[in-house]
Amino acid sequence: MELYDFNRLELNEQMEVVNQLGAFIDNHVTKTERCNLYAVDMFFVEVVYNSEYNTITELRSFKTGYLLDKYSTGF
Template sequence: MNLYDFNKLDLNERMETVNQLGTFLDNYVTKDVRINCYAINKFFVEVHYDAEHNTITDVTAFKYGHNLDKYSKI
C-alpha cells in the first residue's frame, strides 16, 4: 500500500487499513483534540477522534512535514 492508494480509500477502508497494517507511534491529546499517529510502509496516518461522541472524525495521511511537529517532545 502506498500513500496514493491509501488516499483513494473511503473513511471506513482507511480505518480498516490502519487496523491491519498500521504501527502505532504516538498520540497527541489536548482538551479539544485527540489524534493517534501510525506508520504504514513509508507514510504516516493520523486518526482523529471525537472523544465526546466516541467516533473517528477523520483519517489523514502524509509523508513528512509540519504534521509531525506536534509529536516531538521539545
C-alpha cells in the same frame, strides 16, 4: 501500499488498512481532539477522534511535514 492508493480508499477501508498494517507510534491529546499516529509502509496516518464523543472525525495521511511536529515536543 502507496500513499496515493490509501487516499483513494473510503474511510472504512482506510481504517481497515490502519488496523491491519499500521504500527502505532504515539498519541497527542488536546481539549477538542485526540490523535493517534500510525506508520503504514512509507507514510503516516493520523487518526483524529472527537474527545467529547469518542468518535473518529478524520484520517490525515502524509509522508512528512508539520503534522509530525506535535509528536516531537517534549523531547
